[in-house]
Amino acid sequence: MQHEKYEELIQYYFYNEIDEADKKLLEQHLISCPQCKTHFELFKKIFNSINENENNEFEDKLLFEARAELRGYLKAQKNKTSIIKVLTQAFSSFMVKPIGIAFGGAVVLLAGLFTGYLIFNEPAVNYSKEGLNFADYSKIQNINFLDADPDDGEIEFTYESVKPGRIKGNINDSRVREILTYAILNEKNPGTRLNSINVINASSQHKNDDELKNALISVAKYDNNPGVRREAIKSFNELSVDKEIKDALIYVLLNDTSAGIRIEAINSLMETSKKGIKLDESDLTTLKDKIQLDQNNYVRYQLRNIIKEY
Amino acid sequence: MHLTENELILKAQRGDDLAFEALIYRYDKMVLRLALKYTANPDDAKDIYQEVFIRVYKNLSGFQFKSEFSTWLFKITTNMCITYKRKQNRFNQITIDADDEASPVSQISGSEDLTPEVITEKAEFEVKINKALESLSPNQKMSFLLKHYEGYKIKEIAEIMNCKEGTIKKYLFDAVRKLQLKLVGSF
Ligand SMILES: [Zn+2]
Numbered sequence: 001m002q003h004e005k006y007e008e009l010i011q012y013y014f015y016n017e018i019d020e021a022d023k024k025l026l027e028q029h030l031i032s033c034p035q036c037k038t039h040f041e042l043f044k045k046i047f048n049s050i051n052e053n054e055n056n057e058f059e060d061k062l063l064f065e066a067r068a069e070l071r072g073y074l075k076a077q078k079n080k081t082s083i084i085k086v087l088t089q090a091f092s093s094f095m096v097k098p099i100g101i102a103f104g105g106a107v108v109l110l111a112g113l114f115t116g117y118l119i120f121n122e123p124a125v126n127y128s129k130e131g132l133n134f135a136d137y138s139k140i141q142n143i144n145f146l147d148a149d150p151d152d153g154e155i156e157f158t159y160e161s162v163k164p165g166r167i168k169g170n171i172n173d174s175r176v177r178e179i180l181t182y183a184i185l186n187e188k189n190p191g192t193r194l195n196s197i198n199v200i201n202a203s204s205q206h207k208n209d210d211e212l213k214n215a216l217i218s219v220a221k222y223d224n225n226p227g228v229r230r231e232a233i234k235s236f237n238e239l240s241v242d243k244e245i246k247d248a249l250i251y252v253l254l255n256d257t258s259a260g261i262r263i264e265a266i267n268s269l270m271e272t273s274k275k276g277i278k279l280d281e282s283d284l285t286t287l288k289d290k291i292q293l294d295q296n297n298y299v300r301y302q303l304r305n306i307i308k309e310y
Numbered sequence: 311m312h313l314t315e316n317e318l319i320l321k322a323q324r325g326d327d328l329a330f331e332a333l334i335y336r337y338d339k340m341v342l343r344l345a346l347k348y349t350a351n352p353d354d355a356k357d358i359y360q361e362v363f364i365r366v367y368k369n370l371s372g373f374q375f376k377s378e379f380s381t382w383l384f385k386i387t388t389n390m391c392i393t394y395k396r397k398q399n400r401f402n403q404i405t406i407d408a409d410d411e412a413s414p415v416s417q418i419s420g421s422e423d424l425t426p427e428v429i430t431e432k433a434e435f436e437v438k439i440n441k442a443l444e445s446l447s448p449n450q451k452m453s454f455l456l457k458h459y460e461g462y463k464i465k466e467i468a469e470i471m472n473c474k475e476g477t478i479k480k481y482l483f484d485a486v487r488k489l490q491l492k493l494v495g496s497f
Contacts, residue, residue, distance in 0.1 A: 008479070011482060063338065
């Protein structure tokens with residue numbers, strides 16, 4: 001066999017992908033061939049050096065960023081669909097003569113929404129084919145979808161303005177709750193998102209509303225505003241807690257960059273535990289690992305406390 | 311919480327996002343590490359990471375359990391790496407420079423009990439290896455990374471890269487030869 005063949009065998013030897021016969025051949029050859037022995041030593045150095053070259057801290061930080069970016073992207077994708085669903089449900093009961101206006105991205109529709117009331121005030125909306133002024137959104141009503149298919153990311157609907165007046169929606173009205181749920185997820189202004197959470201917590205009929213629960217979970221995990229995330233976590237205590245909420249809290253505890261919110265999540269976990277949603281073995285392992293990793297003393301302290309209770 | 315991988319895949323296929331996360335978080339560090347090694351650039355690595363998992367998200371419903379999920383995932387990853395076009399404005403970051411504070415190489419952690427000399431030595435070696443890796447063809451480089459950094463068997467690399475085992479052996483042999491040439495005198 002030629003040296004080149006042995007050079008190849010040296011690789012498989014280190015990869016541990018060599019059969020016994022070849023291994024014997026190689027070992028014998030190395031005794032008598034300085035050239036291949038040099039190759040052997042050189043390859044050994046490359047092989048061992050790379051295996052030692054771990055760079056965990058930097059990779060962990062990068063991984064954290066990459067996960068956050070991916071989450072943001074996927075959340076945006078999801079919302080594209082949920083906006084349409086919620087709006088269709090919320091507005092399907094208003095049906096009036098359509099005025100042909102197309103307009104994509106219904107996000108700001110809820111600008112006029114606060115403290116549990118939908119206010120549609122003042123007449124004379126200036127509408128045009130080009131689009132709407134921001135101030136006009138609060139005057140819109142009578143929405144009628146022409147295209148509610150979200151596949152192309154665009155929807156089309158008609159609207160009409162009305163005489164002065166005010167439409168009140170009771171916070172226990174399922175339609176208003178739906179709109180609020182929508183606002184929690186999509187309203188651009190963090191203050192309005194926060195208000196919406198507060199308002200909806202005042203409703204007596206929301207405790208088993210799955211749509212709302214999912215919205216709050218999503219906000220607790222992904223909202224870019226820490227105040228809104230915190231409010232969502234607190235609001236879990238008003239809901240009928242279940243495993244999904246528990247899992248969301250653990251997620252927040254593991255991923256949130258704000259120590260204050262991680263602590264809020266631990267407090268909530270203690271509450272859910274009191275209400276009978278216990279941590280399982282796998283949760284406890286996760287929390288124990290987190291004690292090793294978390295940078296914040298108080299978070300670690302609280303983690304130890306919660307684990308002690310089990 | 312103790313779901314098997316297949317259970318997670320099935321749940322994720324039905325639109326369960328928590329299951330999707332749980333599933334990909336089993337492997338995403340490896341994906342990122344591979345992309346980082348391949349591109350030697352953290353931003354590029356994150357781009358690839360993002361593209362890989364968006365593709366996984368969109369195509370998971372079509373996953374038919376004909377191969378391991380991880381093999382499928384690494385197929386996507388290697389493909390993305392090899393076909394990745396670096397963003398124009400990052401062009402000047404291609405080569406990793408030992409003096410470049412921002413490069414991952416200079417951030418080798420001191421969390422183990424390493425003396426400064428050892429850290430420097432290791433960092434220097436990694437710089438050299440990374441430079442040397444630049445001289446490999448995409449396929450040589452990917453084979454080398456999957457073998458030396460991820461520890462895959464040659465047979466598995468062949469499956470991931472859609473080649474015959476013999477082809478992978480050739481890539482690895484040529485890669486090691488090139489690296490040795492570049493690295494001779496570095497030890
Ligand atoms: Zn020889």
